[in-house]
Amino acid sequence: MLTRRAFLAAGSAATLSACAPAPLPDQTPITPVAPPALPDFYGAVTTEPFPVPAVPEGVVEPRLWRQFVPNPFPQDAPGTLVVDPGAGYLFLIGDDGQALRYGAGTGAAAFAWSGTARVQFTRAWPVWKAPDSMIERRPEFAPYSVANGGMPGGPGNPLGARALYLFQDGQDTLYRIHGACEPKYLGRAVSSGCIRLLDQDAIDIAARVPHGATVRVLPATAPAGIGLY
Structure with missing residues (x-):
C-alpha cells in the first residue's frame, strides 16, 4: 500500500535523480600530436660564406x-x-x-x-641592385642603386644565398x-x-x-x- 509519506519520499528521490549531473565521459587526457619533424636538409648550413x-x-x-x-x-x-x-x-x-x-x-x-x-x-x-622604379617609391633604397653598386651579398640581402x-x-x-x-x-x-x-x-x-x-x-x-x- 502506497502511503502519502512513501509517495512524497519517492517523488523527492525522483526529483533529486532528475537534477543529478549526468555521468562524466571518459576524462582520459588527449595527448597532442607533435608536428612531423623537418627533414635534416632544413638544418643550419655552416659550409657557406655566411x-x-x-x-x-x-x-x-x-x-x-x-x-x-x-x-x-x-x-x-x-x-x-x-x-x-x-x-x-x-x-x-x-x-x-x-x-x-x-x-x-x-x-x-x-x-x-x-x-x-x-x-x-x-x-x-648575389649583389642586389635596387631598380630605379623601386627607388622612386622607396628612396631609402638609393644607396643600393645600380649606380651605387648595389647591396653586397650576405645576411639581409633580399636575394639570399x-x-x-x-x-x-x-x-x-x-x-x-x-x-x-x-x-x-x-x-x-x-x-x-x-x-x-x-x-x-x-x-x-x-x-x-x-x-x-x-x-x-x-x-x-x-x-x-x-x-x-
Whole structure:
C-alpha cells in the first residue's frame, strides 16, 4: 500500500535523480600530436660564406617541403623548371615520371610576367641592385642603386644565398628565382619579389640546374591587395 509519506519520499528521490549531473565521459587526457619533424636538409648550413640558420620547426607546412612528386607537366623535358606562382610551387622536371617540388613565396613581380625563359646564369650570395622604379617609391633604397653598386651579398640581402637570373631572347626579364624567403611566408603571396625559396632550397636547386635550362612561368592572377612596395 502506497502511503502519502512513501509517495512524497519517492517523488523527492525522483526529483533529486532528475537534477543529478549526468555521468562524466571518459576524462582520459588527449595527448597532442607533435608536428612531423623537418627533414635534416632544413638544418643550419655552416659550409657557406655566411651562416644560413635552420628552418624553425612547426612553421613550414609539410606540403611545402622539398620533395619528389609525380610529374604534373609530362610535356616538359627533363631539366625544365616550371613555376606556378598561383600555387606557390616550383617544379624541377625529372626523367623518371617525377618532379622535384619546392615551396615558394611569391611576390607581385611573380604575377607580372609569364612565359618561357632560360637560366642565363646563377650567382651565389648575389649583389642586389635596387631598380630605379623601386627607388622612386622607396628612396631609402638609393644607396643600393645600380649606380651605387648595389647591396653586397650576405645576411639581409633580399636575394639570399642564391639567385637564378632569367633571360628571354637575350634580354633580362628582371625575373629571379632566389633565396631569402622567410619561412612563415613560404607558399604565400607577399608584397614584393619574384619566386623566393628557403635558402636551403635555393642552394639545392642552384646546384641542380645548369646555365641555359628552360624555365616556364605559368600565368597567374595576383591576390587582391598585393602590390610592389
